[in-house]
Amino acid sequence: EAGVTQSPTHLIKTRGQQATLRCSPISGHTSVYWYQQALGLGLQFLLWYDEGEERNRGNFPPRFSGRQFPNYSSELNVNALELEDSALYLCASSLAPGLAGNEQFFGPGTRLTVL
Amino acid sequence: DAKTTQPPSMDCAEGRAANLPCNHSTISGNEYVYWYRQIHSQGPQYIIHGLKNNETNEMASLIITEDRKSSTLILPHATLRDTAVYYCIVRSRSGNTPLVFGKGTRLSVIA
Numbered sequence: 475e476a477g478v479t480q481s482p483t484h485l486i487k488t489r490g491q492q493a494t495l496r497c498s499p500i501s502g503h504t505s506v507y508w509y510q511q512a513l514g515l516g517l518q519f520l521l522w523y524d525e526g527e528e529r530n531r532g533n534f535p536p537r538f539s540g541r542q543f544p545n546y547s548s549e550l551n552v553n554a555l556e557l558e559d560s561a562l563y564l565c566a567s568s569l570a571p572g573l574a575g576n577e578q579f580f581g582p583g584t585r586l587t588v589l
Numbered sequence: 590d591a592k593t594t595q596p597p598s599m600d601c602a603e604g605r606a607a608n609l610p611c612n613h614s615t616i617s618g619n620e621y622v623y624w625y626r627q628i629h630s631q632g633p634q635y636i637i638h639g640l641k642n643n644e645t646n647e648m649a650s651l652i653i654t655e656d657r658k659s660s661t662l663i664l665p666h667a668t669l670r671d672t673a674v675y676y677c678i679v680r681s682r683s684g685n686t687p688l689v690f691g692k693g694t695r696l697s698v699i700a
Binding site for chain 1: 623627630631632633634635638676683684685686687688689690691692
């Protein structure tokens with residue numbers, strides 16, 4: 475069974491540009507979570523989508539946004555990039571909330587570098 | 590904020606059992622204890638979770654105290670590939686919340 479996949483593996487942008495990161499969940503999973511892991515700051519929750527809807531949002535500015543498509547894949551968009559947005563962006567998927575066994579499984583991440 | 594407390598680092602000799610403690614004194618009745626690990630710059634890997642009974646799978650065992658205020662993750666025969674940061678996370682059993690990661694324990698397995 476294929477795991478969570480993310481693309482691209484690496485992404486280099488300059489300040490002010492926009493970045494788009496993509497995630498494909500495990501087959502059968504409807505929930506997708508995005509996390510940011512910046513150097514020295516640990517893993518921080520960004521966004522959660524389930525059944526195409528945004529369910530929860532972490533403490534990040536509105537220029538961090540995303541969406542979930544009908545096939546449950548997801549995009550994370552970061553507008554007006556700042557240097558401190560440089561980080562490893564991790565996507566995780568799980569079964570729908572409330573179902574037994576809804577632990578989250580993570581992808582390998584996208585390393586975003588903002589110059 | 591994370592609801593768990595873990596030692597920042599631990600060492601373990603290869604082949605020996607690694608026992609990683611976690612305090613979660615404010616855990617509520619509807620919360621599970623989850624363990625994940627992150628090998629350098631990779632995505633976190635799910636290990637195990639439990640509510641109140643001890644749990645075992647092919648990777649590890651989870652021992653939860655009777656009052657549920659602390660737990661221990663046991664890797665029975667640590668190998669060099671188990672070197673990673675281990676995160677203990679408390680999460681609602683409904684699963685309708687994201688994972689809140691603390692700083693975790695950096696386990697170094699030494700040959």
